[in-house]
Amino acid sequence: MLHKFIKEKQITPFQLLVAFYFLAIFISFLLLRIPGVYKEGQEVSVLDSLFTAVSAVSVTGLTVFDLSETLSDFGVMILMIIVQLGAIGVMSIGTFIWLLIGKKIGLRERQLIMIDFNQNQLSGVVRLLKEIIKILFVIEAIGAFILSVHFMRYFDSWSEAFKHGLFAAISATTNSGFDITGHSFQPFYYDYFVQFISMILIVLGAIGFPVLVEIKHYLWMKNPAFRFSLFTKITTVTYGVLFLVGTLVILLIESFNTLKGLPWYEKIFVSMFHSISTRSAGLTTIDVERFNEATNLFLSFLMFVGSSPSSVGGGIRTTTFAIAMLFLINFANGRKEIQIFGREISMEDILRSFAVVILASLMVLIATMLLSITEPDATIAEIIFEITSAFGTCGMSLGITENLSAAGKIVVMALMFIGRVGLLSFLYTLGGKAQKPKYRYPEERIIIG
Amino acid sequence: MLHKFIKEKQITPFQLLVAFYFLAIFISFLLLRIPGVYKEGQEVSVLDSLFTAVSAVSVTGLTVFDLSETLSDFGVMILMIIVQLGAIGVMSIGTFIWLLIGKKIGLRERQLIMIDFNQNQLSGVVRLLKEIIKILFVIEAIGAFILSVHFMRYFDSWSEAFKHGLFAAISATTNSGFDITGHSFQPFYYDYFVQFISMILIVLGAIGFPVLVEIKHYLWMKNPAFRFSLFTKITTVTYGVLFLVGTLVILLIESFNTLKGLPWYEKIFVSMFHSISTRSAGLTTIDVERFNEATNLFLSFLMFVGSSPSSVGGGIRTTTFAIAMLFLINFANGRKEIQIFGREISMEDILRSFAVVILASLMVLIATMLLSITEPDATIAEIIFEITSAFGTCGMSLGITENLSAAGKIVVMALMFIGRVGLLSFLYTLGGKAQKPKYRYPEERIIIG
Ligand SMILES: [K+]
Ligand SMILES: [K+]
Numbered sequence: 001m002l003h004k005f006i007k008e009k010q011i012t013p014f015q016l017l018v019a020f021y022f023l024a025i026f027i028s029f030l031l032l033r034i035p036g037v038y039k040e041g042q043e044v045s046v047l048d049s050l051f052t053a054v055s056a057v058s059v060t061g062l063t064v065f066d067l068s069e070t071l072s073d074f075g076v077m078i079l080m081i082i083v084q085l086g087a088i089g090v091m092s093i094g095t096f097i098w099l100l101i102g103k104k105i106g107l108r109e110r111q112l113i114m115i116d117f118n119q120n121q122l123s124g125v126v127r128l129l130k131e132i133i134k135i136l137f138v139i140e141a142i143g144a145f146i147l148s149v150h151f152m153r154y155f156d157s158w159s160e161a162f163k164h165g166l167f168a169a170i171s172a173t174t175n176s177g178f179d180i181t182g183h184s185f186q187p188f189y190y191d192y193f194v195q196f197i198s199m200i201l202i203v204l205g206a207i208g209f210p211v212l213v214e215i216k217h218y219l220w221m222k223n224p225a226f227r228f229s230l231f232t233k234i235t236t237v238t239y240g241v242l243f244l245v246g247t248l249v250i251l252l253i254e255s256f257n258t259l260k261g262l263p264w265y266e267k268i269f270v271s272m273f274h275s276i277s278t279r280s281a282g283l284t285t286i287d288v289e290r291f292n293e294a295t296n297l298f299l300s301f302l303m304f305v306g307s308s309p310s311s312v313g314g315g316i317r318t319t320t321f322a323i324a325m326l327f328l329i330n331f332a333n334g335r336k337e338i339q340i341f342g343r344e345i346s347m348e349d350i351l352r353s354f355a356v357v358i359l360a361s362l363m364v365l366i367a368t369m370l371l372s373i374t375e376p377d378a379t380i381a382e383i384i385f386e387i388t389s390a391f392g393t394c395g396m397s398l399g400i401t402e403n404l405s406a407a408g409k410i411v412v413m414a415l416m417f418i419g420r421v422g423l424l425s426f427l428y429t430l431g432g433k434a435q436k437p438k439y440r441y442p443e444e445r446i447i448i449g
Numbered sequence: 450m451l452h453k454f455i456k457e458k459q460i461t462p463f464q465l466l467v468a469f470y471f472l473a474i475f476i477s478f479l480l481l482r483i484p485g486v487y488k489e490g491q492e493v494s495v496l497d498s499l500f501t502a503v504s505a506v507s508v509t510g511l512t513v514f515d516l517s518e519t520l521s522d523f524g525v526m527i528l529m530i531i532v533q534l535g536a537i538g539v540m541s542i543g544t545f546i547w548l549l550i551g552k553k554i555g556l557r558e559r560q561l562i563m564i565d566f567n568q569n570q571l572s573g574v575v576r577l578l579k580e581i582i583k584i585l586f587v588i589e590a591i592g593a594f595i596l597s598v599h600f601m602r603y604f605d606s607w608s609e610a611f612k613h614g615l616f617a618a619i620s621a622t623t624n625s626g627f628d629i630t631g632h633s634f635q636p637f638y639y640d641y642f643v644q645f646i647s648m649i650l651i652v653l654g655a656i657g658f659p660v661l662v663e664i665k666h667y668l669w670m671k672n673p674a675f676r677f678s679l680f681t682k683i684t685t686v687t688y689g690v691l692f693l694v695g696t697l698v699i700l701l702i703e704s705f706n707t708l709k710g711l712p713w714y715e716k717i718f719v720s721m722f723h724s725i726s727t728r729s730a731g732l733t734t735i736d737v738e739r740f741n742e743a744t745n746l747f748l749s750f751l752m753f754v755g756s757s758p759s760s761v762g763g764g765i766r767t768t769t770f771a772i773a774m775l776f777l778i779n780f781a782n783g784r785k786e787i788q789i790f791g792r793e794i795s796m797e798d799i800l801r802s803f804a805v806v807i808l809a810s811l812m813v814l815i816a817t818m819l820l821s822i823t824e825p826d827a828t829i830a831e832i833i834f835e836i837t838s839a840f841g842t843c844g845m846s847l848g849i850t851e852n853l854s855a856a857g858k859i860v861v862m863a864l865m866f867i868g869r870v871g872l873l874s875f876l877y878t879l880g881g882k883a884q885k886p887k888y889r890y891p892e893e894r895i896i897i898g
Contacts, residue, residue, distance in 0.1 A: 253822065292821070292822065293821045293825075293829055294818045294819075294821040294822045297814075297817060297818050297821060297829065298818060301814055324803075324807050325807075327800075327803065327804065327807070328804055328807050328808060331800065331801075331804045332804075347796075350800070350803075351776075351780065351799070352780075354773075354776065354799075354803045354806075355776065355777055355780040355781075357806070357807065358773050358774075358776075358777050358806065359777060361810065365746075365750060368746060369743045369746050369747060370743075372741070372742045372743040372746060373702065373741065373743045376742075379828060379829065379830065380742055380746065380828065380829050380830035380833070381828065381829035381830075384829070
C-alpha cells in the first residue's frame with residue numbers, strides 16, 4: 001500500500017523520508033513550546049527550542065541549554081517522548097528503506113530478518129514497527145528497572161529514583177545521550193555498575209535492529225539452518241574492533257594525561273565508556289575537554305564512523321567503514337573482489353560506500369569551514385569535534401554548543417538533520433539503478449550509509 | 450631492458466621507486482653535509498640536514514631553518530641542484546610508471562604522449578628523460594632570464610640579480626617553493642610582474658608533464674588528427690576549476706579580514722597567487738598565519754588535493770579528486786558510469802581513486818594525531834595545515850616547522866616521503882591485476898594518484 005502510494009504519487013522514498021523528518025521536527029518543536037515545558041523564569045528562544053527538537057528527533061543529544069536547570073518535570077517527560085519516538089522512527093525508517101531496496105536483493109536476506117515485506121506491505125510495515133517498538137521497550141524497561149532500583153541509593157524518593165532511572169535507560173538505549181544530571185554521567189564516575197549497565201544499553205541501541213532480530217531468532221528459534229547474515233557479521237565485528245581500538249587509543253594517550261596515576265580499573269572504565277559512547281550515545285563520565293587534543297581528534301574520527309546502519313546511531317556507519325578498509329587491503333594486494341566470511345561484497349556496495357565516504361567528508365569539511373567563520377572564538381579542534389558529533393548524532397561537545405551563534409546553531413542543526421536523513425537513505429534510494437556486474441562468488445548484500 | 454631487469458630480479462616497479470628515492474635522499478643528505486654548505490657559525494644538526502634533503506628531493510619546500518641566513522652561496526647552489534634533480538625525478542618517475550602500466554592500456558594514449566616505449570624500452574626511458582629535462586630547462590631558462598632582468602632593480606650587481614632570478618625561477622617551476630629571501634615571496638607583494646611570471650611558471654610545473662607534451666605537439670605538429678587525451682582534458686579542467694574556486698573562497702573570506710579595504714587588484718592578486726600556490730608551489734606573498742582559520746582550512750583542503758599526476762606536485766591529484774566528484778554526481782543521479790568528454794571512465798580508475806582518497810585521508814588523520822601528541826604547543830589547525838602541506842608537497846606552513854620536535858620532524862618527513870612515493874605509484878603498481886569489466890562506451894584510461 002505504502003509502496004503503491006509512493007509509486008502513484010511519484011514520491012521517492014527519499015522525499016517521503018525528508019517529509020517525515022520535517023513533520024517530526026515541527027511537531028516536536030510545537031511540543032517544546034507548550035507552556036510549562038520550561039521551569040518558571042526560564043526564557044528559551046524559538047531557535048533554541050527548534051535546536052532541541054532537531055537534536056531530540058535525530059537522537060543526537062547536543063544541547064544549547066542545561067536541561068536540568070531549564071526543563072520542568074513535564075518538559076523532561078515531553079523530551080523523553082520525543083526521543084523515544086525519534087529513536088523508533090530512526091530505526092524503523094532505516095530498516096524500512098533497506099527493505100524497500102531489498103526488493104532487488106532477493107528473498108534470502110529478507111527472510112533472515114524475518115519480516116515478510118513482499119506479501120502484504122502494510123502488514124509488513126506494521127509488523128516491523130511492532131517488532132522494533134517491542135524490542136526497544138523491553139530493553140528500556142529492563143534497563144530502567146535495574147537503574148531505578150540502583151538509584152534508590154542516590155535519591156530520597158522512589159519517584160525521583162525512577163525518574164532518573166527511566167531517563168538514563170532511555171537516554172542510553174536510544175543513544176540520545178541527553179542528561180538531567182547537568183553533567184552527563186559524570187556523577188556516576190565511580191559507579192561502575194551504572195556505567196556497565198549503560199554500556200550494555202548503548203550497545204543494544206547502536207548495534208543495529210536487524211542484528212537484534214537475528215540474535216533473538218538465534219536464541220529462541222532453535223532452527224539448525226539459521227545463519228547470521230553477512231550484514232550482521234560485518235557490522236558486529238566492525239563495531240567490536242572499533243570499540244577495542246578506541247579503548248586502546250584512549251587508554252594509551254590518556255595514561256599520560258587525565259588517567260595518569262589512576263588505578264587500572266578506573267583507566268579501563270573511562271577508556272571503555274568513552275570508546276562505546278562515541279559510537280553515538282554521547283554520554284561522558286569525565287569532562288572530555290580535559291582529554292588530549294589527539295584523543296579528541298580520534299574521538300572525532302570514531303563519531304564520524306558512527307554505529308551500525310538501522311540503529312539509533314549516525315555517522316558513515318560501521319559497514320561503510322568496514323568496506324572501505326577491506327577494499328583498501330584488497331586493493332593493495334591486487335585483488336578487486338572483497339571476500340569475507342565466505343561471501344563476496346557486491347561492487348554496488350563498494351561504490352555506495354565510496355559515495356558515502358566522499359559526501360560525508362565534504363559535508364564535514366564545509367560545515368567545519370562555516371563554523372570556523374561563524375564562531376571565531378572556537379578552535380578548529382573544538383569545531384571538528386562538534387561537527388562530527390552532530391553528523392554522528394553523538395552529542396558530545398568540547399563545550400561550544402551553548403555559545404554557538406545563531407548561524408552556527410543552524411549549521412549544526414542542518415548537519416544533525418542531513419547526517420540523519422541524508423546519508424542514511426539518500427544515496428540508497430537514488431543510487432540504486434545500476435546493472436549487476438558478474439561475480440564468481442555468491443553475492444549477498446549488506447547495508448551501507 | 451629496464452623492464453627485463455625488473456622481471457628477472459623479481460623487483461616490482463614500486464620497490465625500484467622506493468629504492469630510488471632512498472638513494473636520492475641519501476645522496477642529497479651527503480651533499481648537504483659538505484663543509485661550506487652552511488654559512489660560518491651556523492650549526493645544522495644531522496636531522497635538520499636530512500629533513501632538508503627529504504624536503505628538497507620531494508620538492509616540498511618545508512624548512513626547519515631560514516635558508517637565507519643559514520645557507521652559503523655554495524649551499525644555495527647545492528640546494529638548487531637537488532631540487533632540480535628532484536623535480537626531474539618526480540616527473541619522469543611519475544610518467545615512467547604510468548607508461549609501465551600503460552602497457553595494458555593500448556597504443557593510442559601512449560602515442561599521444563609521443564614516446565614509443567614499447568619498441569625499445571631503454572631508448573624510451575632515455576627519450577622520456579630528455580624530453581622532460583628539455584621542457585623543464587626551457588621553461589626555467591626563460592623564467593630565469595625574465596626574472597633576472599627584472600630583479601636588476603632590486604640588486605646592485607648582475608650576479609646577485611641573476612642568483613635570485615634563477616633561484617626564483619627554479620623554485621617556481623619545480624614548485625619546490627624554497628626561498629632565499631627569508632620571507633618567501635613577501636618582498637614581491639607589490640611586484641605584480643614577478644607574481645604573474647611566477648604563477649605561470651608554477652602552473653607549467655604543476656599542470657603535468659603529459660599535458661605539456663601534448664600542448665607542444667598541438668602547437669608544433671600541425672597534425673589535423675591530433676586530439677587531446679582524456680587525461681589532459683580532465684586534469685586541466687580540474688586544475689582550472691580548483692584555481693577559480695580557491696581564488697573565490699580566499700577573496701570572499703579574506704575580504705573581511707586581511708584584504709579588508711585593499712584595492713580590488715591587490716585583493717585579486719593575493720587570492721589568485723595563494724590559490725595557485727597551494728596546488729603545490731607553497732610560495733606566499735603575505736604571511737598566511739594572518740589568514741582566517743576558515744581560509745587556512747580551505748587551503749589545507751586544496752593542498753590535500755594537490756596538482757596533476759606526473760607533475761612536480763603532490764596530493765591525491767586533480768584526477769583523483771575529479772573522478773571522486775564526478776562519481777558522486779553520477780551516483781546521486783542513479784548512474785554508475787561516468788561519462789565525460791565523450792568517453793567513459795574505467796571502473797578500475799574509479800576504484801583506484803577510491804583507494805587513494807581513503808588511504809590519503811587515513812594518513813592525514815594518523816599524522817595529525819601523531820603531531821598533536823608530539824607538538825603540544827601547536828593547534829590542530831596548524832597541524833592539519835602542516836600535514837596537508839607535507840602530503841601535497843606544498844611547503845606552506847603556519848610557522849610550526851622550525852619548532853617541530855625531533856619526532857614531529859620525522860613524522861613530517863615520512864609524510865613528504867610517503868606522499869611523494871606512496872600514493873603516486875604504490876596503488877598503481879600493486880593494484881593493477883583486476884579483470885576488465887564490460888562497458889558500452891569506448892574506454893580511455895587516465896592517471897590517478
Ligand atoms: K546521541
Ligand atoms: K612545494
